[in-house]
Amino acid sequence: MKIDFNKYLDEIGEIGFVEKSVSSLVYASGLPGASPEEVVVFESGELGQVTALSESSVEILSFSPNPIRTGSRIVRTNNCLKVPVGEELLGKVINPLGNSINPQKPFFPLAEQRSVEVVPPGIKFRSTIKRQCETGISMIDLLLPIGMGQRELVMGDQKTGKSRVLTRILLSQIKQGSVGIYAAVGKSQLAIKQIEEILAQFKILEKTVMVVSRADDAAGMIFLTPYTAMTIAEYFRDLGRDVLIVLDDLTVHARTVREIALLGKRFPGRSSYPGDIFYTHARLLERAGNFIADGKEAAITCLPVVETVQGDMAGYIQTNIMSMTDGHLFFDHKLFVEGRRPAVDPFISVTRVGRQTQSVLQREISREIITFLRNADKMHNFASFGAELGEHIKKAFEKEDRIMTFFDQTVYDRIPVKLQVFLFGLVWGEALAGRTHLDVQKEIQKFVLLYEGDSKTREWVDKFVDGSLSLETLLSGIAETDFSHR
Amino acid sequence: MQEQQETSNAVNELLETIEKMLEHMRTKEERDEVSFAIESALNGAYTLKGVKTEDILRMHMPYRFFRFLEEMTGRGVPEKKSDNWGQFLQDLKKKLGAMEVLKIDLAVEPNEELINQMHSWIHRELGGGIILDIHSDKTILGGIRIVYRGRYGNLTLKDRILKVMNREKQKILEEIGYK
Numbered sequence: 060m061k062i063d064f065n066k067y068l069d070e071i072g073e074i075g076f077v078e079k080s081v082s083s084l085v086y087a088s089g090l091p092g093a094s095p096e097e098v099v100v101f102e103s104g105e106l107g108q109v110t111a112l113s114e115s116s117v118e119i120l121s122f123s124p125n126p127i128r129t130g131s132r133i134v135r136t137n138n139c140l141k142v143p144v145g146e147e148l149l150g151k152v153i154n155p156l157g158n159s160i161n162p163q164k165p166f167f168p169l170a171e172q173r174s175v176e177v178v179p180p181g182i183k184f185r186s187t188i189k190r191q192c193e194t195g196i197s198m199i200d201l202l203l204p205i206g207m208g209q210r211e212l213v214m215g216d217q218k219t220g221k222s223r224v225l226t227r228i229l230l231s232q233i234k235q236g237s238v239g240i241y242a243a244v245g246k247s248q249l250a251i252k253q254i255e256e257i258l259a260q261f262k263i264l265e266k267t268v269m270v271v272s273r274a275d276d277a278a279g280m281i282f283l284t285p286y287t288a289m290t291i292a293e294y295f296r297d298l299g300r301d302v303l304i305v306l307d308d309l310t311v312h313a314r315t316v317r318e319i320a321l322l323g324k325r326f327p328g329r330s331s332y333p334g335d336i337f338y339t340h341a342r343l344l345e346r347a348g349n350f351i352a353d354g355k356e357a358a359i360t361c362l363p364v365v366e367t368v369q370g371d372m373a374g375y376i377q378t379n380i381m382s383m384t385d386g387h388l389f390f391d392h393k394l395f396v397e398g399r400r401p402a403v404d405p406f407i408s409v410t411r412v413g414r415q416t417q418s419v420l421q422r423e424i425s426r427e428i429i430t431f432l433r434n435a436d437k438m439h440n441f442a443s444f445g446a447e448l449g450e451h452i453k454k455a456f457e458k459e460d461r462i463m464t465f466f467d468q469t470v471y472d473r474i475p476v477k478l479q480v481f482l483f484g485l486v487w488g489e490a491l492a493g494r495t496h497l498d499v500q501k502e503i504q505k506f507v508l509l510y511e512g513d514s515k516t517r518e519w520v521d522k523f524v525d526g527s528l529s530l531e532t533l534l535s536g537i538a539e540t541d542f543s544h545r
Numbered sequence: 546m547q548e549q550q551e552t553s554n555a556v557n558e559l560l561e562t563i564e565k566m567l568e569h570m571r572t573k574e575e576r577d578e579v580s581f582a583i584e585s586a587l588n589g590a591y592t593l594k595g596v597k598t599e600d601i602l603r604m605h606m607p608y609r610f611f612r613f614l615e616e617m618t619g620r621g622v623p624e625k626k627s628d629n630w631g632q633f634l635q636d637l638k639k640k641l642g643a644m645e646v647l648k649i650d651l652a653v654e655p656n657e658e659l660i661n662q663m664h665s666w667i668h669r670e671l672g673g674g675i676i677l678d679i680h681s682d683k684t685i686l687g688g689i690r691i692v693y694r695g696r697y698g699n700l701t702l703k704d705r706i707l708k709v710m711n712r713e714k715q716k717i718l719e720e721i722g723y724k
Contacts, residue, residue, distance in 0.1 A: 069704075074697040089695030 062100050067134040075099070075133040078116060083278040084322050085119040085127050090135055093117045096176060098140050102132045106156065108140055108279065111323065118323060122156065122279040139176060142287050143169035144294035149238070150265040152255060155272055155283035173294060175286045179345035186351045191416035192303070192360050195231030195473030196224060198466040201483065202405045202425055203388060204413035207301055208349025208358035211410065212380055214365045214372065215390025215402070221364060222254065224388075224401045225305050228362065230261045231473045237301040237360075239267035242288035245274050245281040245311040261472070281315040289346050289359075296350060296357045304347065308364035309340060313376045330375050341383050372407075386410035400469045405432065421476075423530045424483055428462065435459040457493075461486040464499045471507055477524040478510045480533070488534045559633050562617050563640055566610050571664040573678040575607065576641055582606035583634050583641075598630040647671075648678040650690035652702070655679055 068074060075089035085107060090099070097109045105123035112118070121127055142157040147169060152160050159165050188206035205211050213221050229239045241258070243251050251271050258264040270288040272281045285306045292302040306312075313336060320333035328334045340363075347361035363384065365377050370392060372381070381387055386409045395402035414422060438452050448456075465486045468474070474482070482503055485491055491499050509516040527533035570576055582605035589601045599618050603611055647667060655663070660677070667675050675693075682690070687702030710717065 068697055069699055072697050073695050074692055075695060089692075091695040 062104050062106070064100055064102055064104065064132075064134055067100055067136050068132075071135050071137055073135055075117060075135075077101075077127055077129050077131045077133060080121075080127045080129060081322050083121050083319060084110075085121050085133075086116045087119060087133050088116055090117050090133065093135055096139050098136045098138050099133050100136060101127055103127075106140075107133070110319075120279040120282070120319060122277055122283070124275070124277050124280075139174050140283075141172035141174050142290055144171050144173050144291055145169040148268045148291060150267070152251075152269040152271055154276075155270060155280050155287040157287065160271060171294070173290050175283065175290050177290065177293065177346065179342065180348075180350060184350055184352075186349045186356055187415075188349045188358075188412050189416060190356075190358070191413070191476070192228075192358075193231055193235060193476050194224075194228040195475065196227060196401060196468055197474055197479045197482070198401060198403055198405065198468075199224075199228075199388065200476050200479055201421060202428060203386070203403070203408050203410045204417050204421070204425075205360065205386075205410060206349075206413045206416040207360055208347065209386065209410075209412050210344050210347050210361040210363065210384040211413075212365060212384040212387035213362050213390070214367055214377060214381075214387050216367055216370060216392045219390035219392050219395045219402050220400060221390050222307070224390075224403075225307065225362060225364070226254070226257050226261065227468075227472055229258070229267065229303060229305065230263055232301075232303040232360075233263045233266045234473070237303050238292075238295045239263060240288050240292050240295075240302060240304040241267060241269045242285050242304065242306045243269065243271040244284045244306065244308060245272055245276070245315060246307070247274050278315050278319050281312065282319060285309070285312060285343055289343055292359045293346065296359050297352060299352065299355050299357050301357055302359045304359060304361050306343075306361065306363040308366055309380060310366045310376055313340070332375060336376070337379050337383075340380060344380075344383050385412045399463070400467055405429065406436075420480065420524075420527055420529060420533065424480065427487075427530060428483075431455075432459070432462070458487075460496060461491060461494075461499050464496055465503060467500075470504070474507060475510070477521045478507065480524045480527075481520050481537075482506060484527075484530075484533045484537045487530075488537055490537055558617065559636070562613050563633075563637050566613050566637070567640060567644065568668075568673060569609060570641075570644070570676055571660055573646055573676055575610075576644060576676055578605075578607055579610055580638065580641055583638050586630070587634055587638075598634075643674070645675045645694070646678050647675050648680070648692040650680045650682045650685060650701075652681070652683055652685050652687050654681045 071092070073090055073092055075087040075093075077085055078088050079086040093099070093109050093112060095109055095112065099107045099109060099119055101107060101121070101123065103123070103125075105121065105125075105127070107119040107121045107123070110118050110120045119133070142155070144157075147166055151164070151166060154160050157169075186208075188208045190207040191200070192205040192207045192209065194200055194205060199205065213225065215221050225241075229241065233239050239258075241254060243254060246254075251269075251273065255264065255269060258267055258269070268288075268291055270284055270291065272284040288304055288306065292304045295302050313332065316336060316339055317332050321327060321331060325333050328336070333339075344361060344363065347359040349356060349358040361384075363380060365380050367374065367377060371377070372389065389404050389407045390402050391404040391407070392402070394404060414425070417425065435455055435458075438455055442448055442452065442456075465482055485502065485506070486499065491502060494502070506520075510520055511517075523536060524533070527536055566579075570579070582602055585605050586598050586601045589596060589598070599614065602614060606614070649663070660679070663677060663679075667677070685701035685703045686706070688700045688705070689698075690701055691698040
């Protein structure tokens with residue numbers, strides 16, 4: 060959309076001239092009425108945002124990929140930065156200013172515009188997190204449950220399967236009626252295309268909004284990406300719809316904030332990040348949550364992603380974001396290399412508000428599994444001595460193998476929660492005891508296909524799980540049922 | 546004591562000379578010419594042996610400004626001050642840099658009389674220390690476009706015509722028989 064420079068010039072009656080241009084930051088003279096966060100327009104039609112005011116100049120963060128020529132004219136708009144929002148954005152891949160990145164798929168200007176910088180709603184607009192955010196991934200839903208409106212950090216080294224898990228969570232939530240928003244912050248064009256193709260392959264692209272900034276975009280655009288994504292999430296929340304937003308990833312965002320701050324000669328703090336880096340991310344993540352609007356609940360569930368280096372969770376940005384989220388899923392490189400999918404370490408990962416959304420049965424299952432896995436882990440340390448293993452240890456290892464086979468989700472994109480509970484009952488009890496790894500896999504596969512394909516099986520499993528109020532009831536029910544005819 | 550008094554008087558005379566020069570400065574071009582002359586004089590002090598500073602200034606500075614320096618040199622003012630030309634030129638350079646610029650776009654190429662009139666008007670209405678940056682732009686047809694201290698004013702004939710045409714669009718279309 061072309062912006063009319065002369066219209067603003069005549070309307071506002073103020074003008075500025077570019078004196079100096081340093082990468083994304085532009086210093087201009089004039090514009091006596093400029094205010095912080097105000098949008099300005101350059102003569103070329105590009106946009107910028109006022110970041111600082113001094114006695115003799117105005118500091119502007121440019122959103123243009125091209126350098127701004129010295130002497131160019133600048134005009135104020137008297138507005139803060141707004142992005143277009145609307146249902147028409149679903150299925151689109153847009154840049155942080157709300158324009159389609161694909162020139163072959165433009166869309167008409169949208170009627171409603173919302174400000175990108177918003178004060179997060181206060182406590183009276185929020186509600187306790189009560190509903191579970193089903194991810195369709197057994198390990199997460201049973202051991203590390205996420206609630207609707209929770210902010211759960213996804214953390215791990217490169218190439219540990221984070222994006223795969225995120226797309227599957229999106230798939231699961233969209234199938235349940237939520238809106239998906241994927242913010243790709245400073246990613247390569249290839250990575251953006253791959254994400255788009257995966258969403259299209261899952262047939263959920265039409266229910267997702269992708270807000271993307273490329274690695275070679277202006278620093279201002281990369282900085283803006285997660286804020287634009289959150290603004291669009293708030294729009295759908297206000298329509299009464301649940302939203303799942305993925306911010307991939309905030310380490311690139313933090314590096315961009317650092318770059319802008321250092322160019323602007325801000326005093327560097329720890330690791331050269333600016334002193335307000337915590338605030339930069341906190342004011343973004345606080346906009347997610349479980350909200351009440353017109354008596355109805357609508358949640359923005361946020362999954363910020365942070366990359367670690369060699370599993371170091373103690374980095375500055377990592378610890379910052381861990382402290383402002385409601386838990387974290389840690390993807391361990393060692394587990395990934397061992398073939399675990401997802402490579403989530405259940406002992407290091409945390410969920411602070413997810414357990415309150417689980418049923419009594421699910422909580423009991425979760426406690427049992429965690430206790431069992433911790434004990435099995437200790438037994439592995441003991442077994443490494445090479446001594447003869449007792450019968451109970453061998454049984455424990457065999458059970459652990461069944462549990463891990465159950466948690467392995469290489470093949471399945473999504474397993475509904477009730478089916479997860481049922482399958483857990485199968486692998487935990489004696490039904491599959493003594494069977495090989497391949498047999499267990501085949502049994503699980505059989506039930507997953509039956510559940511997806513046969514509505515009677517689905518109804519039966521759901522009823523069975525709903526009727527089991529404790530683990531003991533579940534296991535005894537499974538033991539008494541004959542599955543040979545299914 | 547007498548020496549101190551003489552130096553103080555010399556400093557006052559230097560400052561007065563600067564003020565007189567700046568009062569007569571009308572346009573940005575004149576300022577740039579004087580600035581260039583000052584730079585040449587300051588650089589020449591180190592590179593040109595046996596050449597006097599006032600000779601370099603005489604070569605590069607327009608006479609209407611140099612005459613003030615000539616008067617000053619004729620009275621021996623720079624010699625009374627211990628730093629001679631160096632400090633004076635630095636002060637003059639600073640004052641020139643501090644002058645505010647009022648940018649004007651006109652439809653015609655202004656002559657000396659017009660420039661004098663505009664400068665007098667500005668000096669009278671807005672005060673001293675302001676110079677004009679005049680550009681000629683025939684597309685505005687008439688009137689002026691003015692920029693001062695970041696404020697922008699479009700008082701051009703072209704803008705007025707466009708506004709009238711927009712306002713009276715219906716009437717104009719009726720007049721020319723377009724239905």
